Amino acid sequence: MEALLAMLVGLITAAAFYLMLSGMLVRFVFGFTLMGNAVNLLIFTAGRLTHSDPPLIEPGQTGLAGPVANALPQALILTAIVIGFAMVTFLLILLYRTHHQTGTLDADQDAFLTEISLSEKGKVS
Amino acid sequence: MQSIILKTATRLMVGLMLVFAVYLLLRGHHEPGGGFVAALVSGTAFALFAITEGPAQLRRAIRVRPSVIAMTGLAVAAAAGFPALFAGMPYLTGIWWKIGEISLGTPLIFDVGVFLAVLGAIVSLLLALEEN
Amino acid sequence: MSRIFLTTETVPDCCRAGRISSLFPLSVFVLLCFAWPGIVNGHVYQAQSAWIPSLGLNLGFRLDGLSFLFCLIITLAGFFVTLFSASYMAGKPNLFSYFFYLHAFMVAMLGIVTADHLLLLFVFWEATTVLSYLLIGFDHENTTARENARQAILVTGAGGLFLLFGILLLKTMGAPMALSQWTQMGMDIREHFLYPFIFLCILVGAMTKSAQVPFHFWLPNAMSAPTPISAFLHAATMVKAGIYLLMRFHPLLGGTSLWMGTLVVVGGITALWGAIQALAPCDLKRVLAYTTLMALGILTLFLGGQTVASLTAAATFLLVHALYKAALFLATGSIDHQCRTRDLRNLGGLFSAMPLTMLAVAAATLSMAGFPLFFGFIGKEIMYEGALSEEMFPGFATLATLFANSLMTAVAGIILLTPFFGTRPPSLGQVHEVPWTMRLGPAVMGGIGVVFGLFPEWVSANLIQPAVFAFHPSREEIRLVFFHGFNLPLLLSMITLTLGSVIYIFRISLRHRIQDVIDRLWITTPRIYQKSLDAFVAGGTWFVRRTQTGMLHTYFAVIMVTVLLIAGWAWIPHMGAALIVPDMAQISIASGICLFILAATGVVLMAKKRLVAIGGLGAVGAGVALIFLMFGAPDIALTQLLVETLTVIIFSLVLLRLPLLRTVRKRSRSRNLFDAGLSICAGILVTSFLMGLLQVPLDRNLTTFFEHYSYVAAHGRNIVNVILVDFRSLDTLGEISVVVLAAWAGVVLIRRQEKE
Incomplete structure (x- = not known):
């Protein structure tokens, strides 16, 4: 099962990179979101998928009755998901600002390039 | 949006979701849930509310500025670490008090801080985007 | 005491803080005086505290005769300069920063001369570099001041790197880093094959700081600093730091023919070139700057020697120069402050207007010219004695000293006679004497020159001898005397005075000639400096233009290729063993979910419409949430689902306001193929990496x-x-x-x- 997930992670990563390379900023954000999912899955798989019981201690007991899923990667992923969400939102707002300023969402277009370099020049002088 | 059915349903839903969020927050230490999840549930509820009623209504409904919520959350979470310092332990070590059957501890306060911080962040983003 | 400092004369209130702050150097000076008897008896005061014990770095300080001499000069000059600044800088902006930098500089300077550990010395050394940058460029709205400050920090900063390199070379050789342990060193560094490199590094550090040819050009330009700063940094203290360094390293590295030859030649050339150029400018401050170059050259020249006479000459002239040069700089500040100009062509006849300043300048210049009865005369006698006793090139040393001194005598005449005597140009108008805060420094320092000239034996016993003994093993008594008898040094002194007078008479025509020669020089270090700075900026611009294209695709592709190469370099040999075929016998619901996620990813990839892509993203997220749920992670499954919902909402909010995807122009086929290839490589790398990771036993300790x-x-x-x-x-x-x-x-x- 882990091998299957490893392949899935690789495929999502490839798709994410392809989207991020496209130069279209909207697709870049799509790729970024996919990337977040792939990384979360990677951490999850690296922590092994052996047991399907959640890491919860039964009421009335002080310890685990039997083996449970690895709690450590879960804690890592939980915050990673929320931070990833915050980052995607921030990226979207950046995208919005970029469009407002350059009038395009195509990072390869001249309008985009000239606008960016112009605003940089404006800062220097 | 103008649909009365949607509006009525939303009000009901938002109320239920907020109650559910508080429930998730409180039980988080023992069952699935916790500050992050509770914040996301209530954030979704507010998003729903903002879509049907408009951002101005949402602002009025929550009364407090969302950035203040976020900052309060951070402050609460950071403050939850101080009792440990007074007890001579490293910052943010959990300190517990037993009141009858219920045990209360700084990690629970910390979780409330997490809840407020994430909720504040989500709502301020939502409002900024909706009002734009 | 405090009442004297708090009385207001003609100075506005804002300078009170500056005046009060002058109590700081004064109190250090008084404290030092308590240590004086001990120093004369050869006692060394030490203080230590741990700093970074793991690196063997201690905050160790020691005060011996040499440090003591420097400390006295620094605190005394610091006191007068602070007091002077309180009036001179009155009404200027940013006074707080000014006094802060000034005192911080003083502390750093004291740190250099008292540090025991070489790396600690280096830290203070760099601190003076940075602070002098801030002080030279204090008038930071002036472009020239900024450029000159940058020049100073680039030249001295580069030298600082050489010094650090030299120190580290010493460390690798196993030499102790603490000055106090040098005496117990078992080996002789002079015989090590790295000795020439160490010598070169230390020398370049000293040469840049002490403005030796060919690194001298920053010093005259640093005159754009406020005048009291020039008095402090560029006459009495900072430029002497290089001299201090050479003195400190003298017992460790000195005595070889490499050391002696290089120092005598570099010092002699600097002295001559500085003295010659001192005749050229009309700006009084620049004249002083060039005479400082001459003095620094002379000091270096004498440090090349190995005899007691030569080193005594260095220590004595150090004191002589610090006294008269600081006094002259401050007096120049007074003239500039009252007359609003320091151009020699517009000055004259100030004798009656500023009599007290004139007296101070007279005392200082006569000492500078080396007239009998003045401390400078004593200094000149010992200089000739030292030059004649040099082991390498004594003839060159003597001639260089003779000519430089003669030129100095002429320049001393210019500085004294031109502004104060003759007729006063009408453009000057009404000129008044400066307040006491500005008179005190030049007067006292000029006065000390006279007193020391009258009691040379006291000076040699209490100041010069402890200083020389600190860096020379000899213990024969050093005596400076009033009159040596009729001998060669006296004859040379007479020649100097005569030659100086002749040069003074021809000063105007000489000024034009020298200026002419300087203008015609086809290769000069300032020009090389400017050229290399320009080339550096041009090279940087070219590099940035080439690498920073502004193309997102390029950046991203470069990053990816780099990561793939670095990770692949280590990983590819193991990749074959890591790749495993999934066990298809275990087909479960989970593999169905995997297929679903894959399909959804495909939708995002292929989507022509934005909403479809958003839907696909949501599906991927939901699928991942299901996987989490299936393998015992309800918490993150819940979180993932909720975040997916919110993400879709926010995506819709933003993207609905943006233009549609199809307005975008199509990419070329080759570009798409390149992207696809790169992405697939990355995917394979990640998959194989994860599979390899899964074959390693899991550490479940945590x-x-x-x-x-x-x-x-x-x-x-x-x-x-x-x-x-x-x-x-x-x-x-x-x-x-x-x-x-x-x-x-x-x-x-x-x-x-x-x-x-």
Whole structure:
């Protein structure tokens, strides 16, 4: 099962990179979101998928009755998901600002390039 | 949006979701849930509310500025670490008090801080985007 | 005491703080005086405290005769300069920074001369470089001042790197880093094959700081600093730091023919070139700057020697020069302050207007010219004695000293006679004497020159001898005397005075000739400096133009290729063993979910419409959430689902306001193929990496710890939550801060746009 997930992670990563390379900023954000999912899955798989019981201690007991899923990667992923969400939102707002300023969402277009370099020049002088 | 059915349903839903969020927050230490999840549930509820009623209504409904919520959350979470310092332990070590059957501890306060911080962040983003 | 400092004369209130702050160097000076008897008896005061023990770095300070001499000069000059500045700088902006830099510089300078550990010395050395940058460029709205400050920091900063390199070379050779341990060193560094490199590094450090040819050009340009700063940094203290360094290293590295030859030649050329150029400018301050070059050259020249006479000459002239040069700089500041000009062509006849300043200048210049009865005369006698006793090139040393001194005598005449005598140009108008705060420094320092000239034996016993003994093994008594009898040094002194007078008479025509020669020089270090600076900037611009194309695709592809190469370099040999074929016998619901996620990813990839892509993203997220749920992670499954919902909402909010995807122009086929190839490589790398990781046994130590203590110690049954809010709560605090910051930044971005 882990091998299957490893392949899935690789495929999502490839798709994410392809989207991020496209130069279209909207697709870049799509790729970024996919990337977040792939990384979360990677951490999850690296922590092994052996047991399907959640890491919860039964009421009335002080310890685990039997083996449970690895709690450590879960804690890592939980915050990673929320931070990833915050980052995607921030990226979207950046995208919005970029469009407002350059009038395009195509990072390869001249309008985009000239606008960016112009605003940089404006800062220097 | 103008649909009365949607509006009525939303009000009901938002109320239920907020109650559910508080429930998730409180039980988080023992069952699935916790500050992050509770914040996301209530954030979704507010998003729903903002879509049907408009951002101005949402602002009025929550009364407090969302950035203040976020900052309060951070402050609460950071403050939850101080009792440990007074007890001579490293910052943010959990300190517990037993009141009858219920045990209360700084990690629970910390979780409330997490809840407020994430909720504040989500709502301020939502409002900024909706009002734009 | 305090009443004297608090009385207001003609100075506005704002300078009181400056005056009061002059108590700081004064109190250090008084403290030093308590150590004086001990120093004369050869006692060395030491203080130590641990700094970075793991690197063997201690905050060790020691005060011996040499440090003591420097400390006296620094604190005394510091006191008068601070007092002078209080009036001179009155009404200028940023006075707080000014006095702060000034005192910080003084502390750093004291640190250099008292540091025991070489690296500590280096730290203070760099501190003076940075502070002198701030002080030279104090008038930072002036472009020239900024450029000159930059020149100073680039030249002296580069020299500082050489010094550091030299120190580290010494360390690798096993030489002790503490000055106090040098005497117990078992080996002789002079015989080591690295000796020439160490010598060169230390020398370049000293040469840049002490403005030796060919690194001299920054010093005259540093005259754009406020005049009291020039008096302090460029006459009495900072430029002497290089001299101090050479003195300190003298017992360790000195005595070889390399050391002697190089120092005599470099010092002699600097002295001559500085003295010649001193005749050229009309700006009084620049004249002084060039005479400082001459003095620094002379000092270097004498440090090339090995005899007691030569080193005594260096130590004596150090004191002589510090006294008269600081006095002259301050007096120049007074003239500039009262006349609003320091151009020699516009000055004259100030004799009656500024009599007290004139007296101070007279004392200082006569000492500078080396007239009998003045301390400078004593200094000149010992100079000739030292030059004649040099082991390498004594003839060159003597001639260089003779000519430089003669030129100095002429320049001393110019400085004294031109501004104060003759007729006063009408352009000057009414000129008044300066307040006492500005008179005190030149008067006292000029006066000390006279007193020392009358009691040379006291000076040699109490100041010069302890200083020389600190860096020379000889213990024969050093005596400076009033009159040596009729001998060669006296004859040379007479020649100097005569030659100086002749040069003074021809000063105007000489000024034009020298200026002419300087203008015609086809290769000069300032020009090389400017050329290389320009080339550096041009090279940087070219490099940035080439690498920073502004193309997102290029940046991203470069990053990816780099990562792939670095990771692949290590990983590809193991990749074959890592790749495993999934066990298809275990086909379960989970593999169905995997297929679903794959299909959804395909939808995102192929989507022509934005809404479809968003839907695909949501499906991928939901699929991932299902996987989490199936393998015992309800917490993150819930979180993932909720985040997916919110993400879709926010995507829709933003993207609905943006133009559609199809307005975008198509990419070329080769570009798409390149992207696809790169992405597939990355995917394979990640997959094989994860598969390899899965073949390594899992370390469950941490997990076991958390599982064991979750309820017992942290009172929580949900282990994931306990990790988040208890075991690793500091991490979580950091993470929610990131979330809040990201939201804050996003809101600010949108708000700014609304304002625009």
